[in-house]
Amino acid sequence: MAYPVIERIELPILQELVATGGEEDVRFLYDRLVAYFPQMTETDVHALRNGHRGGWRRIVQRAGRALDDQRLIERHRGLWVITNAGRKRAADEATQFSLAQTAESAAGDLATFTHVEAQQMLLDVGRVLGYYAQMEFEYYDVVWREGEASPRLSHVFEVQRKGSIDSALAKLKHAYDAQRSKPYLIVASEHDTGRAQKHLSEARAGAFHEIGRVTTIFSFAELRRLHRALTSVEDILAGIFE
Known part of the structure; x- marks a missing residue:
């Protein structure tokens, strides 16, 4: 299974935290973050929900640690809280990210959907x-x-x-x-x-x-x-x- 690189997970984490009012239990982030990556096949998604979650969780945790090091979020045990700097980055990059993901998703749909x-x-x-x-x-x-x-x-x-x-x-x-x-x-x-x-x-x-x-x-x-x-x-x- 090919996971996205850590840097690509950082912005979706920030966007999810903004959408949930600024904080969220990381347990609920694992599944929601999958939807940001249309290159992950349905087989990959099914595997994540049926016993192959460890690798994905480690990737998300590493992305969270990187955001914490940049002071874009704060982690309190399982609760992740976005900082003002994190909100600014999410606002600055949200439009560009959304357009890129939409184009990628549409292209993939046309090529692969049956x-x-x-x-x-x-x-x-x-x-x-x-x-x-x-x-x-x-x-x-x-x-x-x-x-x-x-x-x-x-x-x-x-x-x-x-x-x-x-x-x-x-x-x-x-x-x-x-x-x-x-x-x-x-x-x-x-x-x-x-x-x-x-x-x-x-x-x-x-x-x-x-x-x-x-x-x-x-x-x-x-x-x-x-x-x-x-x-x-x-x-x-x-x-x-x-």
Whole structure:
């Protein structure tokens, strides 16, 4: 497993501390920091959550020690507190870091995402949010229900990696007409998102006009960010809602 270098972890630590009001227990930082590194594969992320956490924790601890040495944070046992100097560095570098990570993530999504990977992420997101999720149900790519015994499909997803979206929209329209299911279209890129939105806008006067105003469109990059954000706190959410 290829971990990011220590220097690349420093800024995400500062950003997380800023986001949590200035301090955080390091135990909660380990999982959240993973989402900052889209070059880590899903296999890597799965391994981190299933017994291979020691190496990642050591890397994060070394980054924390480096920040402490620079007086950007203070460490009090397991509690990490950002200093004024740390806040300044986070503010100075946040925009540049965000743009770089967004570009890297989008490029990786376009190059590596498959139809099945997108479906699996939708299953994971549904599970974290408390839905009963299924792949390839009838002729839909992914569906969510309120519970396993629920007859209604509350959310229906179609993944469109390439080609015409008319077939996907036809399936979403059928689900909406049948049960007023919430329709979601997942497309490969931000560019495809714009094209799909334009298509739906034009469709409001045609065959798909009924779902034009209710269909939500996500790109693969947006789905990946959502997936990583939610799965990184899955254990915490389970404890809250159990």
